[in-house]
Amino acid sequence: MTSPHWRLILNGKSAGDDDLRAAVHAMRERGVVLDVRVTWEDGDAGRHVAEAIADRVGTLVAAGGDGTLSEVATALAHCDLQVDALPTLGLVPMGTANDFAAAAGLPDAPLSALELVAAQPAHAIDLLRLEANGRTHWAANLASGGFGTQVTVETPEGMKKLLGGLAYLLTGLSKLGRIEPVEATLHGPDFAWRGGFIALGVGNGRQAGGGQALCPDAWVDDGRLDVTVIPELAGEVAATLGTVVSEGKIAALDRVATRARLPWIEIDAAQPLVLNLDGEPVEAKHFRIECAPGRVRMHLPADCPLLSQPSR
Structure with a gap:
């Protein structure tokens, strides 16, 4: 059986978080192929998403706040692929307010958030497009x-x-x-x-x-x-x-x-x-x-x- 391939896109402001680092190691020990990419400036999330699609990554995990989630979701939305052909999306709340995560009932602890990604099937969700x-x-x-x-x-x-x-x-x-x-x-x-x-x-x-x-x-x-x-x-x-x-x-x-x-x-x-x-x-x-x-x-x-x- 092929191991799941994930890529975590981490907001650079949280790059030194020890709990997240431990959670990544724990998921790797459970057989998940989990790469980490860090965003430092505008456009990084889009580049990381494009790279993940080229590498046929199955799941993208945004680690950050509402802005990081939207950056990753935006990059996915711009892809010229059917929704079923895109990587699924997970979220580890690492921002100041984490409004989406709080309303969705996502766990705060990084390991629990990653375990949820592994345990729960992905749902098709809507995005907001503003002109x-x-x-x-x-x-x-x-x-x-x-x-x-x-x-x-x-x-x-x-x-x-x-x-x-x-x-x-x-x-x-x-x-x-x-x-x-x-x-x-x-x-x-x-x-x-x-x-x-x-x-x-x-x-x-x-x-x-x-x-x-x-x-x-x-x-x-x-x-x-x-x-x-x-x-x-x-x-x-x-x-x-x-x-x-x-x-x-x-x-x-x-x-x-x-x-x-x-x-x-x-x-x-x-x-x-x-x-x-x-x-x-x-x-x-x-x-x-x-x-x-x-x-x-x-x-x-x-x-x-x-x-x-x-x-x-």
Whole structure:
């Protein structure tokens, strides 16, 4: 029987992680042929994925945060191959917030995450494709805008390393009282919204920015994007966010949110708008975001909350 051939694509920021190193050795001792490649600069993930396909690697494992996952998934999506001919995809959460991994119920420990890849079959999952300024961008999790995006973009890298997801909360609290709504028009099939929003989420995952559950009911395999718009809350912003912090959830925002499930959506803003695409800021006045159904196959827990039909 041929041993499985995996390739782990590791974010360079986590290259010295002892637990990951031990987990890689443990999987090799169990018979998995597991190579490691490290990303240091833009384009590395794409090169490593192309090399893995040429080497007929069966499974790619992204080791990093949401950005690393999206970089590897993007490289797979760009390949001119049928989905069944592409390597399957696994994830070892190594980022600051790990929003996709948290929503998917993936284990935090590197060895447990690799064991899950070995034990669970891969599911076809959707990706998010965003068009802006004549360029195409891809993501596995969410595109977010408004207050949450400002927090994610403005949180210092050093604070992220020291405090993890708490860094986003502290940055958010510092912005209370100066949240300015974004004026925009959104439309999709049988859906239209216009006004000022303080938060926007579009995607296949459920949370972004260190735990902001913007799309709490999203699935990654339904061929649709979940859309959440939190409108301007005149005079109530501080109280609403205070409820979020004290209760540890978005119950207050939920009461005023507009939600939809669409195959695509277009966004037009009066002024340049920044959308955070799994850590990549994209600025434009016009966006078109589409769901790319079943674009990659990913190893997820049997009871993964993001699957519309979990394999229990």
